[in-house]
Amino acid sequence: MSEENRERRGEDVAAYAIGGLEPDERVELERHLAECEKCRRDLRWLAPAVSSLGESVERLEPPPSLRRDLMEAVRNEAGRSRPAATPDRPRRFGGFLLRPAIGLAAVALIVAVGVVAYSAGGGGGETVTSRSAPNGAVQATLERTGDSGTLELAGLSQLPSQEVYQAWVQRDGRMEPSSLFAPRENGTASAAIPRDLDGARRVLVTVEPRGGSQAPTSPPLVGVGVRS
Amino acid sequence: MATRREKAERLGDEDLMPLIAERDAEAFEVFYDRHGGIAYSLAYRIVGSRQAAEDVTQEAFISIWRSGARFDPTRGSVRSWTLGIVRNRAIDALRRDSGKAPKLDFDDDALLEQRPSEVLTEDEVVRRDQAAGVTGALQELPSDQSKVIQLAYFGGFSHSEIAEMLGMPLGTVKGRMRLGMEKIRMRMAEGLQ
Numbered sequence: 351m352s353e354e355n356r357e358r359r360g361e362d363v364a365a366y367a368i369g370g371l372e373p374d375e376r377v378e379l380e381r382h383l384a385e386c387e388k389c390r391r392d393l394r395w396l397a398p399a400v401s402s403l404g405e406s407v408e409r410l411e412p413p414p415s416l417r418r419d420l421m422e423a424v425r426n427e428a429g430r431s432r433p434a435a436t437p438d439r440p441r442r443f444g445g446f447l448l449r450p451a452i453g454l455a456a457v458a459l460i461v462a463v464g465v466v467a468y469s470a471g472g473g474g475g476e477t478v479t480s481r482s483a484p485n486g487a488v489q490a491t492l493e494r495t496g497d498s499g500t501l502e503l504a505g506l507s508q509l510p511s512q513e514v515y516q517a518w519v520q521r522d523g524r525m526e527p528s529s530l531f532a533p534r535e536n537g538t539a540s541a542a543i544p545r546d547l548d549g550a551r552r553v554l555v556t557v558e559p560r561g562g563s564q565a566p567t568s569p570p571l572v573g574v575g576v577r578s
Numbered sequence: 579m580a581t582r583r584e585k586a587e588r589l590g591d592e593d594l595m596p597l598i599a600e601r602d603a604e605a606f607e608v609f610y611d612r613h614g615g616i617a618y619s620l621a622y623r624i625v626g627s628r629q630a631a632e633d634v635t636q637e638a639f640i641s642i643w644r645s646g647a648r649f650d651p652t653r654g655s656v657r658s659w660t661l662g663i664v665r666n667r668a669i670d671a672l673r674r675d676s677g678k679a680p681k682l683d684f685d686d687d688a689l690l691e692q693r694p695s696e697v698l699t700e701d702e703v704v705r706r707d708q709a710a711g712v713t714g715a716l717q718e719l720p721s722d723q724s725k726v727i728q729l730a731y732f733g734g735f736s737h738s739e740i741a742e743m744l745g746m747p748l749g750t751v752k753g754r755m756r757l758g759m760e761k762i763r764m765r766m767a768e769g770l771q
Contacts, residue, residue, distance in 0.1 A: 402762060404661035412618035417614065
């Protein structure tokens with residue numbers, strides 16, 4: 351990289367860190383970041399400075415109603431979705447999942463031991479259902495017909511405008527990018543997997559920067575086995 | 579015997595996140611008690627009204643509750659991750675409420691006409707800083723660097739929007755952003771902040 355390009359990248363990284371890039375520039379830089387360790391290092395180095403901007407504001411006391419309403423919503427959801435065995439079981443598994451280097455393998459393992467059900471569909475289609483772990487909040491069903499299929503999801507959160515859900519086809523240890531999608535207001539979504547399911551091991555979903563990625567940049571939220 | 583809440587209080591932020599991913603409401607309550615105040619303050623700084631700040635903070639924390647497992651410790655602290663989510667939600671709310679298009683085409687006067695009073699213009703950013711007595715790293719910066727950083731971070735403006743707004747070359751804006759951020763970071767590294 352020339353000195354001029356290096357200088358420009360350094361400026362782009364700083365602008366990116368504080369949310370100052372145009373959307374198309376942001377996508378381009380994120381692609382570059384996926385390949386450039388130096389720029390990733392620069393971004394990590396700047397992160398505390400970005401955080402200090404948020405910390406620099408005048409402190410206000412949030413209204414008690416905010417905490418009350420938030421915790422009421424959270425307790426309602428926790429009551430609906432907490433697994434029966436959760437309270438006393440060891441917590442280390444969740445921490446293990448958060449480590450990116452092994453997160454993907456961990457999710458594959460979790461899904462392999464999770465709730466998986468197969469049922470024959472009409473017209474040569476096949477339905478495979480799997481529930482995510484450890485909290486089971488996101489559910490996914492793959493409706494497969496031949497080499498293509500549709501991933502039906504429920505329990506998805508709404509994402510900020512600069513993020514999008516992306517489907518991936520896992521095959522021979524590789525992750526091949528597939529469709530981008532956004533959830534409906536009720537947290538459901540349908541994602542087309544237009545091809546390449548033959549020989550695939552699993553279909554997974556991650557959160558990616560808007561515009562998608564060529565390789566996953568976050569741990570999978572859910573995965574569905576593809577029956578050969 | 580310690581309650582679930584007491585156990586959660588003894589944990590660091592990074593150890594709370596797996597519990598939140600497992601839908602532990604007590605862990606989430608501790609998480610909110612640690613970061614809810616600064617989150618609300620940051621949201622207010624950006625959106626400019628208490629009701630909107632409350633909405634943004636609630637949206638952001640519900641989003642975290644529903645996706646706690648997405649925190650990636652290699653990308654920074656829980657605190658900075660949380661503030662990033664709050665900041666992005668607040669900027670989204672600002673744009674939604676002002677009907678801001680992804681890319682603007684305006685001069686200074688048109689900018690003031692196009693945006694409602696709560697949207698942070700250059701003057702508004704400066705005025706709020708003066709009124710609020712913002713402390714910290716930004717105060718140490720030359721005003722030209724501080725201004726472009728605040729317009730981007732608190733106002734949600736891109737560098738090209740800022741260049742148009744301030745009537746200066748794009749490269750100058752980007753250069754000031756970089757210089758300013760590097761100065762803040764260097765001062766932090768030197769332990770002067």
